[in-house]
Amino acid sequence: MQAEIIVVGSEMLTPYRQDTNSLHLTARLNDLGVTVAFKTIVGDSLQQLTGAARTALTRADIIIFSGGLGPTEDDLTREAAAAALGLPLLSDPTILESLERRFAARNIVMSPNNRKQADVIEGFTVLNNSNGSAPGQFIETTHNGQRRLVLLLPGPPSELKPLFDQVAKPLLAAALPPSFLARRTLRMALIPESLVDARTAPIYQRFADIETTILAGRGEIQLHFASTKPTLAEAQARVDEVVSLIEAEMQDDIFSSRGESLEEIVLLMLGMRHLTLAVAESCSGGLIAERLTEVPGSSRTFLGGAVVYTDALKTTFANVPADLIATHGAVSEPVVRALAEGIRTRTGASIGISVTGLAGPTPGTGADAGKPIGRVYVALADGQQTRAKELNLFGDRERIRWWASQQALELLRRTLL
């Protein structure tokens, strides 16, 4: 079964905004064994939207509209879908009454425009929207001799997601042959995609019934596996099988096999060993702390740390001797080691990690003059030994900072293994 998602709204055709509803819908449709074959993004024009709906009816089994169900004259999804299907729009007295109650409860006079939201395409089932005023609509019908499932959903993600998951998805599931999808995701840090592919392709290519997606970016490789079978147990067993073989091949290069982030994994490893962590960040400027504290419950193992952007603060907050900085420069291995050791001592953490480097575009000064942009040092001190690493990263400031944080977290993970 193939679906087309039609995203409605002129704002989605500007340089500023992008549809995200379709990603949510795609994941849920995949769960039902449905592939998304087309996404169409179209503006608030009755002619263009009706045309897009007609095209979709010729090429997809399931057509889902996202947006255009509001009360303004720009909201034209009901009209366009009705026109494409050749069906009339009828005002639904139950919806009208509920709209009137909604407005009365807020002491607002309902404008005539709002009556549009009570229009239902003949034969469609009304899907009650508990998070907004526009209900969804659904039909299983025959169009030009072809079976078609058509679904209209409101555009705001806070309305679309629960309405699809709780109301529309069960209706679609009932109309489709039973099918079960199981997924697994393996994540790896700081390994070239080509290397991962060379080592894993000979394995996953033997599983023709498993859909494999490799995503690479920001210092991470993700391998996504999906299997669709008549029972969930079969689907699960099949993805578990490919995952086991790839785990055996890639071993410790894999940091998570259930989708967890690198931050979550290091916090989990620290927690299991009853260890605490502190960070001293120069060029990453708080990014490592920010990534770690984004994880709920991180306060159990992460104590905090310092953003030591100036040389003086490296001394104030992490005991780095001023003459060490004067001699070697702030961007140096002796300083990154002292930073990791110092932040550990000052905070009383089990482990201290540190980053210093040149993220650019401003070049280094003083003892750091002449060092290339992208030169970064990361270090880890655990009270027994201090490990440091020199990196030469490329790209812009944002990329260098991100990779520096990724390198520090991966150094921590490898140390904890």
Add this chain to the structure above:
Amino acid sequence: MQAEIIVVGSEMLTPYRQDTNSLHLTARLNDLGVTVAFKTIVGDSLQQLTGAARTALTRADIIIFSGGLGPTEDDLTREAAAAALGLPLLSDPTILESLERRFAARNIVMSPNNRKQADVIEGFTVLNNSNGSAPGQFIETTHNGQRRLVLLLPGPPSELKPLFDQVAKPLLAAALPPSFLARRTLRMALIPESLVDARTAPIYQRFADIETTILAGRGEIQLHFASTKPTLAEAQARVDEVVSLIEAEMQDDIFSSRGESLEEIVLLMLGMRHLTLAVAESCSGGLIAERLTEVPGSSRTFLGGAVVYTDALKTTFANVPADLIATHGAVSEPVVRALAEGIRTRTGASIGISVTGLAGPTPGTGADAGKPIGRVYVALADGQQTRAKELNLFGDRERIRWWASQQALELLRRTLL
């Protein structure tokens, strides 16, 4: 003139990945006075892609393909566009030679598949791609009696963007009537969208020739204005006119009128006043430091600070008396004040800002027990006075942390005004 962008690639129809090329293309097409009327995302299927190309030729003046120009059998954009236009594909000896040279230079044997990349649709101009092996292709043609501009671009953003900007855009510009677009963006923090709209709509609605887009999210409202005129001076004057009127209405609520971020603006204001800044962050966990240090050159005014996630570190790094925390709880106005004052003293900065709060989902403990999730305090100390603010934010951890950072930066901006 209306364009359709066809994004090619099955990976763009998964839940994991989203096209971003179309945002870049849309901004550049708008510059040329071209509106994007449709975006279609389609997988690596010859039949579906040819169908999508045929549909686009019926409804858009300009059709731009993004992706599907690689050497694998899944790369089918050349074949599909040729089929939809009813034109043959011809192997271009110049491209073939350059491909062979490329492979020879790397000492790799060129596989027969790679020969595909030398196929050019009859009559198309080859667009030399200096960042990859797949050249772009362009034609100005007549199809079923309609004038059509058709452009094929490689999918990787690092290839598509320079190829479009440097090679394709001038060709399109030459084929289109001269048109100049000027843009201005006004940004405001922490004001409800409805309030901004109530105050500004009466102004911008008088400019029927200006396209106004309001974007709201993450504690910020953006007003985008675009004007298209026969000369750039006219277009610029027109957007400047609406911007002046809206600036007069919204005054200091506007933090930037040239598109700068809130972080950039506060750093600029600090720099102009020769002031330095330090931060002490509890629940925001480094987010404020991270946002500030993302700005190039921030080291001139931002000294650094501390992520004081535990109570002990609030004392160690920001001199907060332990009994103050024991009495009022870490999430309290006395503590946020002491934090701002303490981080200022410890770092020697002109201004200290601080954040403490409950970002959830874990509830407060000790003296903070019973305080609601979302209770956040921000403060600013400048040595003369300390200003503090109690906030009651809603939403998830990520949202509460972001809004807390936004509130702290806006408190800083308002103080510096």
